[in-house]
Amino acid sequence: MNNSSANCRAGTSMSGITGSTTNYLWSVHDVLGQGATASVYKARNKRSGELVAVKVFNVLSYSRPHDVQMREFEMLRKLNHSNIVRLFAVEELQTKQKVLVMEYCSGGSLLNLLEDPENAFGLPEAEFLTVLQCIVQGMNHLREYGVVHRDIKPGNIMRQVGEDGKSVYKLTDFGAARELEDDEKFVSIYGTEEYLHPDMYERAVLRKPHQKSYGVSVDLWSIGVTLYHSATGSLPFTPYEGPRKNKLTMYKITTEKPMGAIAGTQQVEGGPIQWSYHLPYSCQLSQGLKVLLVPVLAGIMEADQGRCWGFDQFFTATTDILQRQPVHLFSLQQAVAHSIYIHHYNTVSVFFEEVAAQTGIGIQQQQLMYLGHDLVLEGAMKVVNLPCTSASQPLILLSSAPETNTSLPFREPETPPIPSRFDVVTDYNFSKVTVGIVHQYKRIVQQLHTYRELLLQGYYSYISLLAAGFPLRTEDSFLLIHQHLPIYSAGIREFQTQLEHLQIQQAKLAETLTHDKGCQKMQMLLEKITAIHQQYRKDRLTGKLAYNDEQIHKFEKIHLSSHIKRVKSLFREECLLRYKDLLASTRTWSSVLLEMQNRLRDFNSFSAGLLADLETSEQQQNKAVDRILNSPQFGRAEQQPEITPRDKDQMVSRCF
Structure with a gap:
């Protein structure tokens, strides 16, 4: 119609x-x-x-x-x-x-946003948090009025875009809504099947009669599926060939889901269900946010209405997440970025514990830098007093223990095989998936570029701090140490030479980074593939193509295949190779710098002891001089003219 x-x-x-x-x-x-x-x-x-x-x-x-x-x-x-x-x-x-x-609402619906190929693997973290906040606040208002929506899904969440470019999401379509208190039930069926509570799905989709009634928890299930979809770009429960084509398996997945699982997928026809207790690696959320979000999803996507969270528990948990502030952190030796979500009123001691939990680096081994300087924090300080951080300007975490950076901060996306036969619908669907995958490649390339910048900046600061820490100053006490400790002095000169060498090597790599065009090249390939996808969209709407248009369509598929190969080649042979080369260099730097730091710590401890001994010796010499000056052969001290420290030294030399 x-x-x-x-x-x-x-x-x-x-x-x-x-x-x-x-x-x-x-x-x-x-x-x-x-x-x-x-x-x-x-x-x-x-x-x-x-x-x-x-x-x-x-x-x-x-x-x-x-x-x-x-x-x-x-x-x-x-x-x-x-x-x-x-x-x-x-x-x-x-x-x-x-x-x-x-x-x-000028931004369309949340579903429109999720169907954009750029969000094929889920929304960026900041946008997802905005979605979460708006849903929580909107639902809280509904519960204040005792309203159950009964059809929550991305298509019923509208997006208003402000003049500052920020989003505000709004619940809409209250055609199925009704007033219902927490302890009340209803029996009528509403909703959209992918987001429908399993009990309602059984009756509405499978047409199986039962005597069950439904409570407000049906909204919580729909919210869970919507949040998972927003975070990952995919539905959490997916039978082989999709939920609309395999309804019995869809029902089986949702009702047999183990406690704690937040997703279940069937990879092959008639195959087993693969359960997931974590958000996928490909989504754009940080590990710090995932850890907080997963228990919420598991709690509200519970088929048993008796075990499902209530709204009070949901609001408490989500409000706790939304009230935390992220502190961006880059673990230098591990080459991994972290977001530490923590309350502003927590102490730095709690922050250190969270850092240890995420990184595995013990509290005693943690050393922080910010903007190239040592960041010394007292445990009793409040987190609100930490410096303002961002993904590109994080706190740099150093470990006083050996750390490795063997793992890469991503997994390369999988690309489906290009369809061999001509079909406008199949080709359109393939090109849409491909655009989403290339967006993911582009994000990974940008991430690698950012990591390279952070590694180079971090090690430059690390080297500079160590260089400043070596005792090559002109104070008399350190000159005395150099005179009496030639072995340490030679070691210090050797370390200084090594530091200068590392600084030169680091500067050369930094220069190559400024001329790296990997991100720009990937963007150009993305634009070419997107243009083909847009043409395929027109072909799909046209349906039956004329002969010449069909030939152009086929030629474009050849170009699409070529572009995909170039994307993979650019990623593996240029971007990834440069990153791995830098990682190899930083492993060497880390080993050398850690040895220097330990030797410097030992030297500082030794020199501090030696200086204490020298001070004690000087005090003993002064006492000896005082005894001599007060002896009978010199007469009473108060009868003598004032004696300068230089006179004392000359007297000591004559006495000894």
Whole structure:
């Protein structure tokens, strides 16, 4: 059914392809979304031109009981929150059918964002946290009014983009919503099957009758699937060939999911279910956030309504996450970035414990640098007093114990085989997947570039700090040490020579980094592949291609295959190779610098003892001089002229 016929049957006052009410006007081509009972369009106020969204109900919606029809109107009238789409007015068509006039969200839906190939592996961490915060705040408002939504999914979460480019997400579509307290149940079925609680899925999708009733936990299940989808770009429960084609296996996965598991996938037809208790490595969330998020997902995606978390527990856990601040940290010798999520009121001692938990580096072995300087922190300090960090300007963590950097900070994406036969739909789907994968390659290349910068900057600072720590100053005490400890003096000169060599080597590698064009090359390949994907999208919409268009389509597939090979070659033979070369160098640097640091620590300890001995010896000499000056042969001290320290030294030399 096309848009025009749907709206004609809905009774819209049409003039060609437009619809209108007393105050608003829209085109059926400006469709924002469609459901079983209504369509949503981008509309304009006839006087001011202000953009709004109008929800136009079709004939099917009026087959519902009147109280059900009115429920959405009344529900939206009472709700008023920044994370819920606002209702401006309820107007009528000429046929007296209702039209909801609502807030227009310029960023489309969360589903639109997730379907962008750039987000094929999930949203960036900052954007995901924004989604989490908005869902939590919007749901908290619903629970304050005792409302259960019953159809939470990315398509029903709208995105408003502010002038600063930041997103605000808003819950919408309250057609299935109803008032329900925490201890109340309902039996009617609503929702979208991929996000539907298993008990509701059994009855609504599999058509199996049962006597079960449902509570507010059905919203929590849908929130869990939505959050997992936002974090990873994929649904958590996926049978072979997808949930819509294999419904029995879909139900089996969701109902047989072990406690603590947050995903289950079937890789081959009729094969076993592979359970996952962690978020995938490919998603863009840091390990620090994953550790906090996984228990929440496991708690709310629980098929047994008796074991599922309640909203109070959900709000407590998510609020705890959202109130933490990330401290960005780069473990230099391990070559791994971390985000330490911690409360601003915690002490630095707690921060050190979190660092130890994530990195495996003990508290006693931790040494921090920031902007090239030693960062000395007292355990009783508050975390709020830590310097402001970012992914590109983190705290640098040094370990006084040997550490290794054998693992790489990524896993290379897997690319599916290119379809051999001509098919516009298959080729479009393949090109869409490919664009998402190349976006992932690009992110990894950018990450490697950032890691190389951090490694070079970090080791430059490390070398500089060690060089400053060697005792080659001009104070008399250190000159005396050099005179009496030629072995240490020679060792210090040798270490200084090594440091100078490392600085030269580091400077050369830093120079190569400034001329590295890996990120730019990957971007160019991404643009070429995206252009082919856009052409394939047009071909899919066209359907049957003319002969010449079909030949062009096939030639583009050859180009696509060539571009994919170039992506892999660029990544493996240039970007990855440079990174591995730098890692090999840093392993040598780390070994040499750690030895120097230990020797310097030993030397400082020894020299401190020697200086203490010299000070003691000087005190003893002064006492001896005083005894001599007060002896009878010199007369009483108070009768003698004032004696300078130089005179004392001359006297001591005559006495000895």
